[in-house]
Amino acid sequence: MESRIAAAKARANRANTVxxxxxxxxxxxxxxxxxxxxxxxxxxxxxTSDSASSSRASAxxxxxxxxxxxxxxxxxxxxxGSIAPSQSTPQLSTGGS
Amino acid sequence: MSVHRFVAMGCxxxxxxxxxxxxxxxxxxxxxxxxxxSRFCPDSELSRVNRAPGTVVKxxxxxxxxxxxxxxxxxxxxGLVDPTLGAAIEAAGYDRDFSDLQPxxxxxxxxxxxxxxxLRLRRTLLHRPHGVRVDLNGVVKGKTVDDAxxxxxxxxxxxxxxxLAARGAVDVALPGGGAVRVLxxxxxxxxxxxxxxxxxxxxxxxxxxxxxxRSCETPWREVTVSAATCLEADVAAKAALLLGHDGPGWLExxxxxxxxxxxxxxxxxxxxxx
Numbered sequence: 001m002e003s004r005i006a007a008a009k010a011r012a013n014r015a016n017t018v019x020x021x022x023x024x025x026x027x028x029x030x031x032x033x034x035x036x037x038x039x040x041x042x043x044x045x046x047x048t049s050d051s052a053s054s055s056r057a058s059a060x061x062x063x064x065x066x067x068x069x070x071x072x073x074x075x076x077x078x079x080x081g082s083i084a085p086s087q088s089t090p091q092l093s094t095g096g097s
Numbered sequence: 098m099s100v101h102r103f104v105a106m107g108c109x110x111x112x113x114x115x116x117x118x119x120x121x122x123x124x125x126x127x128x129x130x131x132x133x134x135s136r137f138c139p140d141s142e143l144s145r146v147n148r149a150p151g152t153v154v155k156x157x158x159x160x161x162x163x164x165x166x167x168x169x170x171x172x173x174x175x176g177l178v179d180p181t182l183g184a185a186i187e188a189a190g191y192d193r194d195f196s197d198l199q200p201x202x203x204x205x206x207x208x209x210x211x212x213x214x215x216l217r218l219r220r221t222l223l224h225r226p227h228g229v230r231v232d233l234n235g236v237v238k239g240k241t242v243d244d245a246x247x248x249x250x251x252x253x254x255x256x257x258x259x260x261l262a263a264r265g266a267v268d269v270a271l272p273g274g275g276a277v278r279v280l281x282x283x284x285x286x287x288x289x290x291x292x293x294x295x296x297x298x299x300x301x302x303x304x305x306x307x308x309x310x311r312s313c314e315t316p317w318r319e320v321t322v323s324a325a326t327c328l329e330a331d332v333a334a335k336a337a338l339l340l341g342h343d344g345p346g347w348l349e350x351x352x353x354x355x356x357x358x359x360x361x362x363x364x365x366x367x368x369x370x371x
Contacts, residue, residue, distance in 0.1 A: 078173070078324055078325070078329050078333060078351045078352065078353055079282070079324060079325025079326070079329065080282070080323065080324060080325060080352050080353055080354065081279065081281065081282025081283055081284065081323035081324050081325055081330065081353075081354070082279070082280040082281040082282055082323075083277050083278060083279055083280060083282075083284070083323045083354060083369075084266075084277075084278045084280055085277070085278060086268045086269075086275075086276035086277055086278045087268065087278055088268050089268065090268040090269050090270035090276045091100070091113070091267055091268055091269075092111060092254070092256050092259070092261060092267060092268075092269045092270070093259055093269060093270035093271075094256075094259040094260065094261065094269050094270070094271060094272070094284050094285065094286045094321055095259045095271070095272035095286040095288055095291065095319055095321070
C-alpha cells in the first residue's frame with residue numbers, strides 16, 4: 001500500500017516539475033515575443049543624447065539596419081556624377097536650396 | 098529639347114526632354130510629394146505625424162520609404178543631415194511658407210538638437226520620442242527630382258530650385274559665376290545666403306546644425322556638389338557646407354567633385370573638372 005502511495009507521490013512531483021518548466025518556458029517565450037513586437041525595440045541602447053556630436057561619433061550596427069531601416073549595403077556609398085567644362089550658354093542655374 | 102516649367106515645393110521646377118504625358122506625370126509626382134511632406138500644410142502627412150499625440154504613429158508606405166531615405170542620409174553623413182530638426186527650424190523662425198516670412202524683433206529661440214537615432218521604423222509604424230518633430234525636407238526635393246527624371250524615357254533633365262538630375266548633357270550656371278556641363282547624374286547647391294530671414298537683426302537660414310539646433314555657422318556661402326544622383330549631390334552639399342573647413346576633405350574622401358564659395362575670397366574646387 002505504502003509503495004503505491006510513494007509511487008503516486010513521485011508521479012505527482014514529476015507532473016508538477018513538468019508543469020512548472022512548461023510555464024517558465026511559456027513565460028520566457030511570451031516576453032521575447034513582446035520585445036520583438038514592440039516598435040521601440042532596440043538591439044542596442046537607445047540614443048538618448050540630444051547632442052549631434054554623439055550621434056556623429058556613434059556608428060550604426062547591422063542589426064539596426066535589418067530591423068528598422070531596411071537594407072544598408074548602400075550606406076557610405078556615393079557615386080560620382082559626370083561633369084565637364086561648359087560648352088554653351090547655360091540652360092539652367094544651380095543654387096538656392 | 099523641349100522645356101517645361103512649373104512651380105512646386107515653393108520653387109521653380111524645370112523639365113527638359115519630357116513628352117506631354119511624362120510632364121503630366123512629373124507634375125503629379127511633385128504635387129503628391131508636396132502634399133505629403135509640406136511642413137506648412139496642416140493636412141500633410143508630415144504635419145499629421147508631428148501632431149500625433151502618442152510616440153507611435155502609423156504612416157503610409159510612401160512616407161515610410163522617404164523616412165528610410167532620410168535616415169540613410171543621416172547615417173551617411175554621421176548625423177549632419179538629420180530628419181529630426183523640425184522643431185529647431187521652427188524655433189529659428191521658419192514656421193511658414195518662405196514667401197510669408199517677415200523680419201522679426203524676436204530673437205530666434207534655441208532649438209532641439211538632432212536625434213535621428215531615436216527614430217524607429219517597423220514597416221509603417223514609426224516610433225519617435227515625445228518632442229521630436231520630423232522634417233524630411235532635407236531629402237524630399239532631391240529624391241523627387243531623381244524620381245521625376247526616371248519618368249522621362251530618353252535624354253532629359255529635371256531641376257527643382259536649382260538642384261537637378263540629368264541624363265544627357267546640360268549646361269548649368271554656377272553661383273558666383275562660371276558654368277559646368279552635367280553629362281550624367283545630379284548637381285546640387287546648398288546655400289546660407291539664399292533662403293534666410295532676420296530675427297532680432299541676426300540672419301537665420303534653413304541649414305540647421307544638428308549639434309546646436311541653430312542655423313549653422315560656416316565659412317562657405319554656397320557649396321555645389323556633383324554626384325550620381327540629385328539626392329546624393331544635395332545631401333553631400335549640405336553635409337560639406339555644415340562641416341565648414343572640413344567640407345572639402347570630406348568630399349574628397351568620397352570621390353565627389355565640389356565647388357566651395359567662401360564668404361570672402363575665391364572659390365575652392367575639389368576634383369572639379371569644369
